Amino acid sequence: MDSTMDAALGRWALELAGRGWPVLPLRPGAKFPDWHRGDRCPGTGQCRGGHRTPEQIATTDPDLITAAWSRAPWNVGVFPGPAGLLIIDCDPAKPGPDELDGWTALQVLAEQRGGPLPDTFTVTTPRGGRHLYYRAPAGCALRSTQGHLAAAVDTRGWGGYAVAPGSVRADGAYELLDDTDPVELPGWLVQANVEHCVTAGSGRGDRAVAVPGAFAATAVRGECGKVAATPYKQGRNKALSRAAYALGQLVGADVLAEDVARTELRAAVDSWGDVASIAKDYAVIETSLRAGRHNPRRITPHSTRTAGTRRHSAASPRKDTVAWTNG
Numbered sequence: 001m002d003s004t005m006d007a008a009l010g011r012w013a014l015e016l017a018g019r020g021w022p023v024l025p026l027r028p029g030a031k032f033p034d035w036h037r038g039d040r041c042p043g044t045g046q047c048r049g050g051h052r053t054p055e056q057i058a059t060t061d062p063d064l065i066t067a068a069w070s071r072a073p074w075n076v077g078v079f080p081g082p083a084g085l086l087i088i089d090c091d092p093a094k095p096g097p098d099e100l101d102g103w104t105a106l107q108v109l110a111e112q113r114g115g116p117l118p119d120t121f122t123v124t125t126p127r128g129g130r131h132l133y134y135r136a137p138a139g140c141a142l143r144s145t146q147g148h149l150a151a152a153v154d155t156r157g158w159g160g161y162a163v164a165p166g167s168v169r170a171d172g173a174y175e176l177l178d179d180t181d182p183v184e185l186p187g188w189l190v191q192a193n194v195e196h197c198v199t200a201g202s203g204r205g206d207r208a209v210a211v212p213g214a215f216a217a218t219a220v221r222g223e224c225g226k227v228a229a230t231p232y233k234q235g236r237n238k239a240l241s242r243a244a245y246a247l248g249q250l251v252g253a254d255v256l257a258e259d260v261a262r263t264e265l266r267a268a269v270d271s272w273g274d275v276a277s278i279a280k281d282y283a284v285i286e287t288s289l290r291a292g293r294h295n296p297r298r299i300t301p302h303s304t305r306t307a308g309t310r311r312h313s314a315a316s317p318r319k320d321t322v323a324w325t326n327g
């Protein structure tokens with residue numbers, strides 16, 4: 001690939017990061033992060049203190065991005081979880097007489113549910129699929145799902161990533177179809193995703209979604225962001241119990257639903273990718289949430305007003321992330 005291509009990909013990476021969406025290099029011409037799996041972790045560099053996932057090292061830092069894309073024509077991976085997005089991935093139709101393509105299936109589903117499917121930031125994929133970028137509701141940790149909404153429709157939330165516009169493969173390019181700023185994920189799609197996540201987690205699939213107010217949502221994002229960013233063996237337990245306690249105090253003050261706090265905290269723990277300690281970590285969440293609830297935070301009108309919301313406040317650039325490549 002020539003240098004023009006490098007520059008174009010780098011510009012896309014910077015453009016997306018400028019929107020507050022963390023990015024990571026994907027192998028040139030491919031869709032896989034230029035990063036090792038947890039079971040092949042060398043324990044060096046960024047993983048000195050324990051393995052870090054692509055989601056954890058994705059960044060919005062323009063200096064890191066410029067340096068990385070000047071080394072190779074990386075494709076661009078975008079990480080919806082920390083970006084505050086949910087990306088709906090509509091695949092082309094699978095082989096079979098009655099199979100719908102994902103985009104058609106999603107439109108059918110919207111009609112059945114009587115829900116809107118508003119225009120939003122949309123990317124087309126080399127084989128004719130499309131990625132719809134929506135803003136995730138604040139305080140709602142939506143995970144990735146596979147074929148849950150419909151056979152050819154996946155979602156990419158926490159724990160997932162998408163190949164961003166500008167990226168190229170041998171069979172074609174990922175192109176921006178609609179540059180509308182991402183709009184809020186329609187309520188019926190929030191519900192459809194949460195049904196899935198909550199069912200998988202706790203068996204309470206029919207619970208309504210409680211979307212917290214702006215003040216609580218900002219607190220949830222801040223606390224869970226800190227937890228997710230805490231490196232292995234560097235006080236994760238303490239960071240987790242402190243965050244769960246703080247959110248428990250908001251639950252006690254009736255400004256945050258306990259389910260939402262628990263889901264977000266668990267998602268932050270999940271992002272560590274430390275399967276061995278997950279049961280212990282979930283137990284820490286329960287203990288600390290309960291303790292915080294018993295000492296409710298006093299919320300003044302002033303504090304709720306000034307906390308406010310900023311759309312993409314979740315993804316604060318992490319200056320401690322350094323070079324991405326393994327070499």
Ligand SMILES: [Zn+2]
Pocket residue numbers: 036037038040041042043047050051052
């Ligand atoms: Zn590692």
